[in-house]
Amino acid sequence: MKIAIMGAMREEIDPILATVGEYSTTEYAGNIFYECSYAGHECVIAYSKIGKVFSAITASVMIERFGATHLLFSGVAGGISKELKIGDLIMASELCQHDVDIVAFGHPYGFIPEGSVMIETDGNLRSLASEVAVDMGIELYEGIIATGDQFVASSERKEWIAKTFNADALEMEGASVACVCHNFGIPFFVLRAISDSADGSADIDFDTFLQSSAQVSATFILEMVKRLGD
Ligand code: 4EZ
Numbered sequence: 001m002k003i004a005i006m007g008a009m010r011e012e013i014d015p016i017l018a019t020v021g022e023y024s025t026t027e028y029a030g031n032i033f034y035e036c037s038y039a040g041h042e043c044v045i046a047y048s049k050i051g052k053v054f055s056a057i058t059a060s061v062m063i064e065r066f067g068a069t070h071l072l073f074s075g076v077a078g079g080i081s082k083e084l085k086i087g088d089l090i091m092a093s094e095l096c097q098h099d100v101d102i103v104a105f106g107h108p109y110g111f112i113p114e115g116s117v118m119i120e121t122d123g124n125l126r127s128l129a130s131e132v133a134v135d136m137g138i139e140l141y142e143g144i145i146a147t148g149d150q151f152v153a154s155s156e157r158k159e160w161i162a163k164t165f166n167a168d169a170l171e172m173e174g175a176s177v178a179c180v181c182h183n184f185g186i187p188f189f190v191l192r193a194i195s196d197s198a199d200g201s202a203d204i205d206f207d208t209f210l211q212s213s214a215q216v217s218a219t220f221i222l223e224m225v226k227r228l229g230d
Contacts, residue, residue, distance in 0.1 A: 001229055002042045004068035005221060006058055008173045011210050012075040013047045015218035020045070029061050039226040044068055048173065051149050052097070055173035059180040070125070070228070071181050071188040073174060074221040076206075076213045077145065078152055078198030080161065081168040084141060085194065086209050087216055090168060091129050092145040092190040094118040095175040098161045099148030109164050117165075118144070119178040122187035125224070129189065132223050140220075143168030145190060147175035153202035170198055189224070193217040 007013040017023065020043065023036035034045040044066040048058035062068040077090065084090060096110045096118050103109060110117040126142065133140035146167035152158055161167050174190040181188035193213035196205035 001070060002044065002066070002068050003225055003228065004059070004062035004066070004071040005043055005045045005225070006055070006062065006071065006073050006177070007047045007075045007214070008050050008055060009075070009210075010047050012214045012218070013045055015215045016045055016074065016222060019218070019222055028065060029057055031058055031061065033061070033066060035066070038222070041225055041228060043225065051172050052147060052176035056176040056180050059177045063180070063184050063186055069186065071177065071186055072125070072221050072224065073177055073188070073190040074214075074217045075171065075173070075192055076195035076210060076217065077169040077171040077192035078158070078196050078202055079169055079194040080158055080198065081141070081143060084169060086196065086205065087213055088141060088194050089133075089138065089216060089220060090141040090143055090145070090192055090194070091126060092121050092174055092178075093126070093142050094120045095145045095147055095178045095190060096165050096167070097148060097175045098146040098165060098167070098170065099150060115179070119175065119182050121178065121189055125187060125189035128224055128227060129191070132220065132227060136220070136223060138220070141168065145174045145192065146170045147172060151202070152198040153200065155199045158198040169194065191217050191221055
């Protein structure tokens with residue numbers, strides 16, 4: 001077992017690197033990959049940079065070059081569901097790409113021929129997360145996460161994503177990482193702590209809560225790593 005832990009932004013993996021202690025560093029394909037042993041597990045950690053393309057590169061490299069057998073994504077997201085407040089945690093049940101549009105040919109939004117609108121996360125990792133949440137006394141939401149190459153900061157766009165995909169949160173990397181892991185046959189998990197509500201105040205809220213929400217997600221992910229393979 002080798003565990004990949006990834007985020008999109010430096011702020012999303014900084015709390016993880018600060019906790020794992022000693023690591024070695026490798027530069028490859030435009031990223032820095034940090035390898036360490038944590039809680040008896042070999043880990044590779046990286047942030048991809050923002051968006052679907054960079055995150056797909058990083059996930060692919062973690063699997064193909066670094067031999068990751070499991071992938072955990074940690075980061076922040078814009079909340080859609082009214083239940084989700086800033087700082088709350090959501091794990092993805094399924095993920096979709098809200099910006100894929102070939103509806104001109106009669107396909108549904110988010111669909112690419114020979115693919116599927118939704119990609120499901122690993123059930124065992126979700127069960128583990130539910131146990132961790134109970135033991136930590138933390139509320140963990142589960143729902144659909146919609147991904148696209150857009151920072152959503154308007155109620156109109158948010159509502160469209162909500163009704164089109166029944167999504168509970170949105171961000172810019174989850175579905176591309178899901179697509180990579182699904183195609184390589186690697187079990188994966190996507191966790192996000194809410195930083196904003198993807199509305200008119202999303203930019204200000206994001207800047208205000210990026211660090212604190214990234215920390216919430218990172219702490220939870222590391223607790224999961226401790227219990228993996230038990
Ligand atoms: C993308 N990430 C934000 C990147 C922000 C600023 C330089 C998460 C996220 C997000 N993505 C938090 N809130 C979001 C929102 N409202 N729309 C899209 O994964 C880049």
